Amino acid sequence: MKSFTRSIELGARLHRCVPGGAHTYAKGDDQYPEGMAPIIDRGLGCKVWDVDGNEFIEYGSGLRAVTLGHAFEPVLQAVREQLVRGSNFVRPARIELEAAESLQAMVPGAEMVKFCKDGSDATSGAIKLARAYTGRDLVAICGNHPFFSVDDWFIGASAMPGGVPRATRELTLKFAYNDLASLQVLFDAHPGQIAAVILEAEKEAEPKPGFLQGVREQCTRHGSVFVLDEMITGFRWHNGGAQAFHGIRPDLSTFGKGLGNGFSVSALAGSRDLMRLGGADHDRERVFLLSTTHGAETHGLAAALATMKVYRDEPVVRTLWERGERLAAGLRAAAEAAGVAQHVPILGRPCCLVFGSRDAQGQPSQPFRTLLMQEIIERGVLATSLVVNYSHSESDIDRTVAAFAAAFDVYRRALDEGIDKYLRGRPVRPAIRPFG
Ligand SMILES: Cc1ncc(COP(=O)(O)O)c(C=O)c1O
Numbered sequence: 001m002k003s004f005t006r007s008i009e010l011g012a013r014l015h016r017c018v019p020g021g022a023h024t025y026a027k028g029d030d031q032y033p034e035g036m037a038p039i040i041d042r043g044l045g046c047k048v049w050d051v052d053g054n055e056f057i058e059y060g061s062g063l064r065a066v067t068l069g070h071a072f073e074p075v076l077q078a079v080r081e082q083l084v085r086g087s088n089f090v091r092p093a094r095i096e097l098e099a100a101e102s103l104q105a106m107v108p109g110a111e112m113v114k115f116c117k118d119g120s121d122a123t124s125g126a127i128k129l130a131r132a133y134t135g136r137d138l139v140a141i142c143g144n145h146p147f148f149s150v151d152d153w154f155i156g157a158s159a160m161p162g163g164v165p166r167a168t169r170e171l172t173l174k175f176a177y178n179d180l181a182s183l184q185v186l187f188d189a190h191p192g193q194i195a196a197v198i199l200e201a202e203k204e205a206e207p208k209p210g211f212l213q214g215v216r217e218q219c220t221r222h223g224s225v226f227v228l229d230e231m232i233t234g235f236r237w238h239n240g241g242a243q244a245f246h247g248i249r250p251d252l253s254t255f256g257k258g259l260g261n262g263f264s265v266s267a268l269a270g271s272r273d274l275m276r277l278g279g280a281d282h283d284r285e286r287v288f289l290l291s292t293t294h295g296a297e298t299h300g301l302a303a304a305l306a307t308m309k310v311y312r313d314e315p316v317v318r319t320l321w322e323r324g325e326r327l328a329a330g331l332r333a334a335a336e337a338a339g340v341a342q343h344v345p346i347l348g349r350p351c352c353l354v355f356g357s358r359d360a361q362g363q364p365s366q367p368f369r370t371l372l373m374q375e376i377i378e379r380g381v382l383a384t385s386l387v388v389n390y391s392h393s394e395s396d397i398d399r400t401v402a403a404f405a406a407a408f409d410v411y412r413r414a415l416d417e418g419i420d421k422y423l424r425g426r427p428v429r430p431a432i433r434p435f436g
Pocket of ligand 1: 063117118119120121123147148149150200229231232256257
């Protein structure tokens with residue numbers, strides 16, 4: 001059995017100095033089987049090594065930010081070159097223009113762009129801009145999509161709204177994915193009051209024909225700003241994001257994660273008409289749009305420029321889809337052979353797969369998710385999702401399938417004989433929950 005002695009010790013120390021024991025809830029040890037939450041020492045490509053010396057093939061690296069692979073040399077090279085040229089000046093650096101023009105050239109809806117550090121900066125900037133542009137306060141978010149921002153407009157509507165004023169919570173409304181009628185209900189109930197509609201183009205469910213176009217039409221008809229959150233779909237579905245993949249034109253779109261291969265850089269992009277409110281060349285009230293000390297930190301932009309170049313020069317997106325297809329096919333066949341295909345569905349687009357975990361009654365089950373993770377971690381695969389990066393080789397995929405195949409046998413036995421016999425610790429819990 002793998003040893004996690006050092007990880008357990010450092011994890012306990014982390015809990016003493018960092019609330020929740022991790023700087024991002026989704027990385028918390030409550031997301032992993034008990035006693036099997038590795039603290040990472042380093043990563044390279046699709047592999048990571050923990051402080052106990054265990055090696056893992058990792059999926060969903062950097063919460064899906066590391067799309068090329070850890071320590072990807074062309075990106076590191078660009079960052080190193082920039083580091084010795086200075087990271088922050090009293091005036092804009094040339095690289096701010098180069099990075100903005102590069103994003104403009106890749107993303108169809110990016111007439112103007114403003115860089116920031118986290119995805120939340122970008123989505124919250126989009127909401128503020130939409131409110132200013134429309135003079136309205138309400139925001140309609142897709143209720144099936146798990147996360148848009150750390151800021152109050154979204155967290156107030158989440159399962160963990162502590163600290164968000166009631167008045168703010170009431171400004172956020174929810175509609176259902178693939179259900180245009182549910183959005184129309186909001187527009188009918190709040191005529192002329194909804195500033196923005198925000199959603200991801202897709203998660204595990206693909207859009208029904210006409211759904212995204214319908215959202216576009218409803219926004220136009222009701223004078224609301226259509227914000228497409230491309231944090232995950234951007235630099236994964238297509239070089240031009242899900243907007244290029246699906247041929248839709250949002251008013252604003254937000255990028256992060258894959259934009260900088262794990263470096264801290266995100267972007268709000270959109271139509272000139274809206275974005276220019278953040279400038280001064282108009283006679284409307286100005287909007288304080290994403291003006292921060294570190295927004296244009298030069299080595300973050302160097303990482304973004306280099307990452308975008310790799311996407312343009314190499315078949316990154318095609319490879320993500322191909323590796324994902326190989327993974328999905330292998331896992332589905334292994335699940336079928338073990339008799340758990342109904343219990344462990346492989347969901348989503350090949351470039352962004354996740355696994356489900358269902359109990360003997362076919363209900364989603366956190367204990368069974370934990371059991372599956374317990375068994376794959378033991379076999380050298382660290383995966384809360386099955387999201388590939390450009391560095392996963394075919395042999396990494398095949399090794400992953402072999403690890404899952406062995407885990408599926410245990411899963412089947414646990415379905416037949418009871419999970420308590422196989423699950424060694426407490427089950428994982430949702431990252432965003434109201435109480436401990
Ligand atoms: C779809 C989506 N939007 C926005 C965010 C927020 O990004 P960040 O965590 O970089 O602030 C996330 C983060 O997980 C996300 O998945």
